[in-house]
Amino acid sequence: MDREFLSNQAKSILRANWRDGFTIPTGKLYPFQWNWDSGFVSIGLGHYTIEKAILEIGTLFSGQWANGMVPHILFHSEKEKSYFPNYDFWESQVNPGAPDKPKSSGITQPPVHGFVLENLLQLHPDNERLHRFIKKYFSKILAYHRFLYQYRDPEREGLIFIYHPWESGRDNSPIWDESLDRIEIDYNQLPPYQRRDTSVANASERPTSYQYDRYVYLLQLGKKYRYDGPEIYQESPFLVQDNMMNAILIKSNESLIRLGKRFGLNTKEVEEWQQQSKRVFDQKLWEESLGTYTSYDLRGNKRMKYKEIGGIVSLFASIPNKEKAKRINDYLMSLHDRGYYLCPSFDPDSSLFDSKRYWRGPIWPQMNWMIYKGLLNYDYHETASIVRGDILELVSKLGFYEYFESRKSDIETISKGYGGGNFSWTASTIFDLISVK
Numbered sequence: 001m002d003r004e005f006l007s008n009q010a011k012s013i014l015r016a017n018w019r020d021g022f023t024i025p026t027g028k029l030y031p032f033q034w035n036w037d038s039g040f041v042s043i044g045l046g047h048y049t050i051e052k053a054i055l056e057i058g059t060l061f062s063g064q065w066a067n068g069m070v071p072h073i074l075f076h077s078e079k080e081k082s083y084f085p086n087y088d089f090w091e092s093q094v095n096p097g098a099p100d101k102p103k104s105s106g107i108t109q110p111p112v113h114g115f116v117l118e119n120l121l122q123l124h125p126d127n128e129r130l131h132r133f134i135k136k137y138f139s140k141i142l143a144y145h146r147f148l149y150q151y152r153d154p155e156r157e158g159l160i161f162i163y164h165p166w167e168s169g170r171d172n173s174p175i176w177d178e179s180l181d182r183i184e185i186d187y188n189q190l191p192p193y194q195r196r197d198t199s200v201a202n203a204s205e206r207p208t209s210y211q212y213d214r215y216v217y218l219l220q221l222g223k224k225y226r227y228d229g230p231e232i233y234q235e236s237p238f239l240v241q242d243n244m245m246n247a248i249l250i251k252s253n254e255s256l257i258r259l260g261k262r263f264g265l266n267t268k269e270v271e272e273w274q275q276q277s278k279r280v281f282d283q284k285l286w287e288e289s290l291g292t293y294t295s296y297d298l299r300g301n302k303r304m305k306y307k308e309i310g311g312i313v314s315l316f317a318s319i320p321n322k323e324k325a326k327r328i329n330d331y332l333m334s335l336h337d338r339g340y341y342l343c344p345s346f347d348p349d350s351s352l353f354d355s356k357r358y359w360r361g362p363i364w365p366q367m368n369w370m371i372y373k374g375l376l377n378y379d380y381h382e383t384a385s386i387v388r389g390d391i392l393e394l395v396s397k398l399g400f401y402e403y404f405e406s407r408k409s410d411i412e413t414i415s416k417g418y419g420g421g422n423f424s425w426t427a428s429t430i431f432d433l434i435s436v437k
Helices: 003-016 035-045 050-061 113-123 128-151 174-181 209-224 231-235 243-263 268-285 309-315 322-337 365-377 381-398 408-413 424-434
Strands: 073-075 295-297 302-304
Touching: 003 035, 003 381, 003 424, 035 050, 035 113, 035 365, 035 424, 050 113, 050 128, 113 128, 113 243, 128 243, 128 268, 174 295, 209 231, 243 268, 243 309, 268 295, 309 322, 309 365, 322 365, 322 381, 365 381, 365 424, 381 408, 381 424
Parallel strands: none
Antiparallel strands: 295 302
16 A cells, blocks of 8 residues: 555645535535535545635525535536436425525435544644634534434434435445335325436445435425424334434534633533433344444334444443443454455444445445544554444455455456545545555
């Protein structure tokens, strides 16, 4: 691995994907600004241009709704028509608090921004511009977390729900299959649509038409109730307390508390959320028989008993105790010993595992970044080194793609990664991981 070569490539990709104030994930497949993508991208930008890192987050929050939600897509250009669903399909203005510009989607994504700002502060502890930015945007991120706890936790449990797989960031993971199967499509009511993703990426690596119909159904359900109405909780057949979404929220809560104390800001509200959320997450989502945290199906009133990458992110949020963390670490090492790159996004022993298809088994760079950091929280330095080394090796061999093959036995038969090429969060997280001494 040539660190200088990878670093130069990463910087070149981030520069090429930069638009007027934000970074697109990749040129053809995702031509707009994505929520959690921008969070990870700003971490890479922070290594060589703190100004752009700050602007990236600022531009994202220009689309924040009056209720506090930060949408998962901002459509800064209304002329770009190569993506579905575009702004005109979302019709986010059905919610009176959605800004007219930029147009946006009506759902959200994992709330990474608290830990992103803390990461930037670690890179630039004395940067006064960053200090001012954090003081100003602390309240905006706090409002975003407040939206999640108010609108997505109606029973005040301390765990938030998602009602669309896209909100999880793990779009078509097998963990959603059972919930999606509950949806009975009336094709007379489903609006006509034309996918764009399969004209850019290999259809065998993308969600199926069956899944996409259900994504559109849930989009329409959200639109029907202005994307924040209590009727969503009452009616949606897909209603999940997602382990990763909640772990990332807990991690960002933790960062907000530290940032608030550093800059003399009021942290009482977020400390109250955090105390409840961390306790309930550990109690409700731990599945002893699997040795991992699972998501919870609110419609089925049960844990979703799968081993998948969302449960491993709990390490990043410092949720498990030492015994539980050891079981997660032992699982990762067993996969390594059996010839898998770390960390597969789904259980290789499951019949639902697919090492090539979107979120059903491949390796994802931003996930490895979080899990690497999480393992270090528990002093699992050997495993952390493997997680870091595996993604660096995959990118070195196969390029800066969106995601990668997880079977080592298959790696010699392929020449590139999967999904979009010259991918921004890959460049950003690789840039950060290269900087590790």
